[in-house]
Amino acid sequence: MASIRELIRSGVRDLHLVCSGSAAIGADLLIGAGCVRSIELSHMMLGEFGFAPHFRRSAEKGEVRVLEHTCPAMASALQAGAMGIPFIPVHGLLGTDLLTVREDFRLIDHPYRPNDRIAVVPAIRPDVCLLHGYQADRDGNVVVSRLQNARVLAQASRRCVVTVEEIVESGQLDLRRGTWLSARYISAIAEVPYGAHPTGCPGYYEEDREHIGRYVKSAVQPKDFTEYLDNYIFACAGHAEYAAVHAKKDGGYAV
Structure with a gap:
């Protein structure tokens, strides 16, 4: 989260965001701040706090390009990136609509089973x-x-x-x-x-459940979210100031 706040302070734009596992408040915050052009993910939510408001709004309006994955397929694609290979088979995609919404997910002839097919996904690096x-x-x-x-x-x-x-x-x-x-x-x-x-x-x-609840509430209206950004990101010179003002409520670690 500290790195994400620094990215927003830097004014970065047009990120392609890859979210392994469950994308949550960090990704939603980057989208709300206007830093993200496209996002590749299997799912995004804020747990018991509900939907990720900026992601949902931006996806529905087509403001952010969404590349849908599954958790196993994304893990496999990252493994392919780590191995230095261009693509990797993912059997679980067979018969799913993901093969129709992702043009870069392909069906190829199975090299070891004549007359059979296998789905492959590109490596993520x-x-x-x-x-x-x-x-x-x-x-x-x-x-x-x-x-x-x-x-x-x-x-x-x-x-x-x-x-x-x-x-x-x-x-x-x-x-x-x-x-x-x-x-x-x-x-x-x-x-x-x-x-x-x-x-x-x-x-x-x-x-900090109180803070996350405040974030979700602020994301409903653009004016409220602008105030959130001003208070928690742009008003702080860096993370040390943010932590001193907003995080160190108990004066130390809770072990």
Whole structure:
């Protein structure tokens, strides 16, 4: 989330956004701020907070091009990108309407079953991968969540920029928190406490439900959302100021 707020402050436009797994408030915020031209995803929602308002509105109006995927097909496409191959078979797409709405999903002759067909999808190789992790060490290795496709995303991408809650000395990574990501796949690391806010970072802090509710409410009207951007992004010189004003409600980590 800290990286996303910095992207918005930078004025970037025309992004092609690739969302592995469940896209949520971060992607919706980028769309609402006018940063996204197209988005590739399997689904987007804000959990118990409901639909992602900016994504839904922009998709319905055709303001953002939506490239629909399935979770297994996207994971396979990213794996193909990590492996350096141009495409990969995905059996589960056979018989689905995704083959009619995605012109780049193809049916080819099955090389090992005469008179049979198999669906293939193109590899996904992002220019930049943005991740938030728990810890990084002085050698550039990172501990990230086991519940995300962080490793394959980093391997598939040309560059990988990681923010972490804390940097520790070499050999001090706490692998009980998550899974290890090698420094060889990482281009840059920044220590950014509360970098996931208003979402949560397990073991450090919970999600800020009040803030997320405020975001969803603001997204209903353009005027209200402009005020949200002004208050939480443009009024802050950077993440340190944002965290001091909006995230550090309890004066420290909730472990």
